[in-house]
Amino acid sequence: MDYKEAKKILLKKVETVGIENCHILDCHKRVLASDLITKLDVPNFEKSPLDGFCFRAWDTKNASVDSPLEFEIIDEVPCGFVSNKKIGAMQSIKILTGAKLPEGADCVCKYEDTEFNEKTVKIFRPFESGENIIHIGEDIKKGVLFAKKGDIVDYGIVGISASLGIEKLEVYKKLKVGIISTGTELVEVGNDLIDGKIYNSNRYVLESILKNLNMDLTYFGIVKDDINKLEEVYKNAIENSDIVISTGGVSVGDYDLINSTFKRLGFEIIVDSLEIKPGMACLIADSHKKLIFALSGNPMSAITSFYAVCLPVIKKMMGYTDYENKKIKVILKNSYNNKSGMNRFLRCKIYQEGEKNFAIINDKQGNIMLNSMIGCNGFVMVEKKTEAREGMVLDALLIS
Amino acid sequence: MDYKEAKKILLKKVETVGIENCHILDCHKRVLASDLITKLDVPNFEKSPLDGFCFRAWDTKNASVDSPLEFEIIDEVPCGFVSNKKIGAMQSIKILTGAKLPEGADCVCKYEDTEFNEKTVKIFRPFESGENIIHIGEDIKKGVLFAKKGDIVDYGIVGISASLGIEKLEVYKKLKVGIISTGTELVEVGNDLIDGKIYNSNRYVLESILKNLNMDLTYFGIVKDDINKLEEVYKNAIENSDIVISTGGVSVGDYDLINSTFKRLGFEIIVDSLEIKPGMACLIADSHKKLIFALSGNPMSAITSFYAVCLPVIKKMMGYTDYENKKIKVILKNSYNNKSGMNRFLRCKIYQEGEKNFAIINDKQGNIMLNSMIGCNGFVMVEKKTEAREGMVLDALLIS
Numbered sequence: 168m169d170y171k172e173a174k175k176i177l178l179k180k181v182e183t184v185g186i187e188n189c190h191i192l193d194c195h196k197r198v199l200a201s202d203l204i205t206k207l208d209v210p211n212f213e214k215s216p217l218d219g220f221c222f223r224a225w226d227t228k229n230a231s232v233d234s235p236l237e238f239e240i241i242d243e244v245p246c247g248f249v250s251n252k253k254i255g256a257m258q259s260i261k262i263l264t265g266a267k268l269p270e271g272a273d274c275v276c277k278y279e280d281t282e283f284n285e286k287t288v289k290i291f292r293p294f295e296s297g298e299n300i301i302h303i304g305e306d307i308k309k310g311v312l313f314a315k316k317g318d319i320v321d322y323g324i325v326g327i328s329a330s331l332g333i334e335k336l337e338v339y340k341k342l343k344v345g346i347i348s349t350g351t352e353l354v355e356v357g358n359d360l361i362d363g364k365i366y367n368s369n370r371y372v373l374e375s376i377l378k379n380l381n382m383d384l385t386y387f388g389i390v391k392d393d394i395n396k397l398e399e400v401y402k403n404a405i406e407n408s409d410i411v412i413s414t415g416g417v418s419v420g421d422y423d424l425i426n427s428t429f430k431r432l433g434f435e436i437i438v439d440s441l442e443i444k445p446g447m448a449c450l451i452a453d454s455h456k457k458l459i460f461a462l463s464g465n466p467m468s469a470i471t472s473f474y475a476v477c478l479p480v481i482k483k484m485m486g487y488t489d490y491e492n493k494k495i496k497v498i499l500k501n502s503y504n505n506k507s508g509m510n511r512f513l514r515c516k517i518y519q520e521g522e523k524n525f526a527i528i529n530d531k532q533g534n535i536m537l538n539s540m541i542g543c544n545g546f547v548m549v550e551k552k553t554e555a556r557e558g559m560v561l562d563a564l565l566i567s
Numbered sequence: 568m569d570y571k572e573a574k575k576i577l578l579k580k581v582e583t584v585g586i587e588n589c590h591i592l593d594c595h596k597r598v599l600a601s602d603l604i605t606k607l608d609v610p611n612f613e614k615s616p617l618d619g620f621c622f623r624a625w626d627t628k629n630a631s632v633d634s635p636l637e638f639e640i641i642d643e644v645p646c647g648f649v650s651n652k653k654i655g656a657m658q659s660i661k662i663l664t665g666a667k668l669p670e671g672a673d674c675v676c677k678y679e680d681t682e683f684n685e686k687t688v689k690i691f692r693p694f695e696s697g698e699n700i701i702h703i704g705e706d707i708k709k710g711v712l713f714a715k716k717g718d719i720v721d722y723g724i725v726g727i728s729a730s731l732g733i734e735k736l737e738v739y740k741k742l743k744v745g746i747i748s749t750g751t752e753l754v755e756v757g758n759d760l761i762d763g764k765i766y767n768s769n770r771y772v773l774e775s776i777l778k779n780l781n782m783d784l785t786y787f788g789i790v791k792d793d794i795n796k797l798e799e800v801y802k803n804a805i806e807n808s809d810i811v812i813s814t815g816g817v818s819v820g821d822y823d824l825i826n827s828t829f830k831r832l833g834f835e836i837i838v839d840s841l842e843i844k845p846g847m848a849c850l851i852a853d854s855h856k857k858l859i860f861a862l863s864g865n866p867m868s869a870i871t872s873f874y875a876v877c878l879p880v881i882k883k884m885m886g887y888t889d890y891e892n893k894k895i896k897v898i899l900k901n902s903y904n905n906k907s908g909m910n911r912f913l914r915c916k917i918y919q920e921g922e923k924n925f926a927i928i929n930d931k932q933g934n935i936m937l938n939s940m941i942g943c944n945g946f947v948m949v950e951k952k953t954e955a956r957e958g959m960v961l962d963a964l965l966i967s
Contacts, residue, residue, distance in 0.1 A: 191756065191771055192771065192774055192775075192778075195775050195778055195779060196779075205937070207760075209765065209766075209936065210765055211760070212762065212763065217820075218818075218820040218821065244763075245751065245792070245821075245822055246750065246751060246752045246792070246822060247750065247751035247752030247753070247763060247764050247791075247792075248751070248763055249762050249763040263820055263821060263822055264818060264820050264822075265750075265752050265765075265864070266752075266763065267762065267763040304934070305934070305935060306934060306935050306936035306937070307934050307936050307937045308934050308937070311934065311937065313937055313941055314941065321775070322771075322772050322775035322776050322779075322940075323940035323941045323942070323943065324941070325771045325772060325774075325775045326768045326769075326771055326772040326775070326866060326936075326940050327768075327936065327937060327940055327941065328756075328771075329756050329766055329767065329768040329770070329771035329772070330765070330766050330768040330866075330936060331766065332754075332756050332757075332758075332760055332766045333756065334756045334757045350646065350647065350665075351645065351646060351647035351648070352646045352647030352665050352666075353647070354732075356591065356728075356729050356732050356733065356734045357732075357734040358732075360607075360611070360732055362612070362649050362667065363612065363644075363647060363648055363649040363666065363667040364647050365609065365610055365665075365730070366609075366729055366730050366731065366732045367729065368726045368727075368729040368730040370729070371591055371592065371722075371725045371726055371728075371729035372722050372725060372726040372729070374592055374725075375592075375595050375721070375722035375725045375726070376722050378592075378595055379595060379596075379722075391647075392645070392646070392647075418664060420617075420618040420663055420664050421618065421645075421663060422645055422646060422663055422664075464665070466726060466730075495919050495922075496919070496921050496922040497922060498922050519895050519896070519924065521896050521960070522895075522896040522897060522898050522923050522924050522960050523922050523923055523924075524919065524922050524923075524924070534704070534705070534706060534707050534708050534711065535705060535706050536609065536706035536707050536726075536727065536730060537605070537706070537707045537708070537711065537713055537727060540722075540723035540726050540727055541713055541714065541723045541724070541727065542723070543723065560921070560922050
């Protein structure tokens with residue numbers, strides 16, 4: 168099945184998994200489940216931006232360098248405090264940076280422009296009403312939409328929420344993701360490598376990517392190529408997860424038992440292979456509205472189908488409104504002739520030079536896994552039967 | 568002090584804080600403390616890329632469609648197992664995808680190109696030695712440097728490490744960062760806003776940014792403008808942290824007590840203001856080789872000096888070799904005339920259009936904090952007394 172078609176079908180099937188209230192300090196990278204509107208003006212009082220004296224501007228209209236006017240100092244108000252005095256004619260209150268402007272005052276003059284003693288302060292020029300005042304709502308105005316349902320919580324949203332006294336945000340629940348590694352050939356790290364076996368890497372790659380997206384992961388272990396065992400583990404995994412991702416057993420060989428396992432469990436197989444390279448071998452099934460992604464055991468194939476199809480579906484379940492993979496235009500630094508009848512996702516290194524974005528396609532010479540995983544931060548997409556030449560501008564997926 | 572000069576001095580002062588071994592599943596985004604070299608070939612045996620039969624290529628040299636050659640099937644080897652039989656002349660072993668090539672065999676023919684029963688298999692063409700074989704080290708070759716000290720652990724490093732059976736990586740210890748909010752005017756979220764006070768937001772912004780960098784954070788609370796209390800909290804904080812970041816109290820007003828506090832504590836003041844706008848008010852001190860960053864209480868100033876000077880220093884302490892802020896070139900979408908004698912860090916929105924990067928400078932009209940924090944993912948740097956005009960290409964810091 169065309170991967171875009173598969174993605175479309177799967178995206179239609181999934182929904183978010185619920186909402187919870189989360190403290191703003193624990194919300195980083197979570198997805199907002201409701202719009203956020205500023206519920207306060209910040210500041211919610213007029214305040215002074217500097218250390219000085221406040222008074223009525225009206226009283227200063229005849230002040231000049233030659234004939235300064237003298238004001239009586241009736242109080243002092245540090246930041247965080249409020250004066251209970253009201254300023255009248257020719258009166259002044261000493262005010263500190265950030266303190267609330269006392270009643271009656273409508274302007275502030277900084278220390279340096281005055282002469283003062285304990286009882287009086289001299290003003291040498293006329294002031295306008297509102298001069299040197301931070302107005303109500305100057306930082307944040309009340310009633311403004313500042314973040315939308317589906318936005319990812321970043322430090323800006325956290326900072327504005329804190330400024331407004333919002334302690335908890337409504338976010339989507341963490342997705343419970345079950346991970347299964349299948350294959351008799353697999354050995355878990357920390358154990359000795361027996362002859363004919365290989366270390367399991369898919370689990371670790373998937374967990375790394377998913378952890379970064381803030382999910383609740385459960386690993387159901389390595390399952391040997393034994394249909395009874397597979398049936399038991401997949402059943403348990405899907406019952407305890409919102410979505411299950413497994414690797415291995417999806418080709419068409421004698422020991423590729425996932426298809427049979429799914430049939431025995433009554434899972435509906437929605438996708439039985441994807442028209443992309445690598446990543447063709449892939450089974451996607453539905454069990455009572457929960458999806459199971461059975462990816463290839465080959466690490467490069469698994470990761471390609473994961474990014475092409477699985478990740479957008481997961482992001483939609485997490486509440487992202489912007490759940491599609493982030494595409495950018497890149498200028499190719501080398502060429503690739505895709506002679507095959509499949510769309511190719513070519514691992515590449517995307518980088519910026521000057522104000523432009525470039526991509527070097529990973530040449531598959533030599534160490535396949537090493538070259539594809541290290542230093543690659545994207546995929547360049549080359550359509551089937553298409554030659555991508557150096558200098559062309561193509562779409563790339565950014566996957567850092 | 569010029570911010571670049573300040574950064575240079577501070578970077579010279581700091582070192583990493585130690586090394587620990589960390590399980591690969593807990594290493595995501597940690598910084599490598601040693602180079603990683605592949606210690607195995609992957610695979611470390613020759614294996615079959617498909618389901619088929621293996622035999623000696625030499626024996627097939629006279630095979631053709633018209634006169635196929637018949638081989639005796641002496642064993643079957645599933646993936647993850649090893650045959651203890653050795654292939655001799657005109658002998659074959661059934662081999663499954665990923666299984667180790669048995670002794671004596673040097674090529675594989677897939678099922679579909681054979682005719683077979685339980686005892687024999689017919690081969691219809693000559694094979695070359697090595698045909699349809701995954702060679703030793705094809706995925707990963709032994710003895711190759713695949714990650715360097717100072718690299719950030721990503722899923723590629725985790726995946727390759729897992730493939731090699733590496734369970735733990737040597738990474739730099741998490742940085743212990745102490746956070747202090749100073750100011751009598753501050754109220755913590757979750758409490759009622761008393762008249763003349765404002766909610767603390769700096770703590771939440773800093774914690775959000777630092778959490779994302781994988782640090783051990785300790786919050787030492789809000790401290791009122793009282794020099795004895797300040798002295799006690801700063802002393803405690805620096806004793807229990809690798810670095811301390813505070814906000815507030817660094818202007819030159821009557822209640823800006825941090826300078827006096829540092830003097831009483833015997834901290835050496837290295838920087839007493841930064842030549843950037845916003846972010847000028849800033850004290851940076853040294854206490855027995857530990858740094859204290861006392862940033863402005865104004866959120867926009869605090870965050871600017873944090874990114875300009877503090878973050879690169881923190882990253883160096885974390886072990887990053889690439890600790891400087893990530894700069895990219897952007898094309899300006901609007902203009903800004905910096906008439907002041909200070910370098911300006913202008914909050915902006917950086918985005919990609921086609922293959923190029925653009926930036927819209929945040930206009931400071933209206934809600935200052937809201938506009939600067941929401942949707943801004945970078946700073947455009949405009950030198951003092953310089954006019955930045957629409958269409959010009961400038962350096963920007965990316966801070967998402």
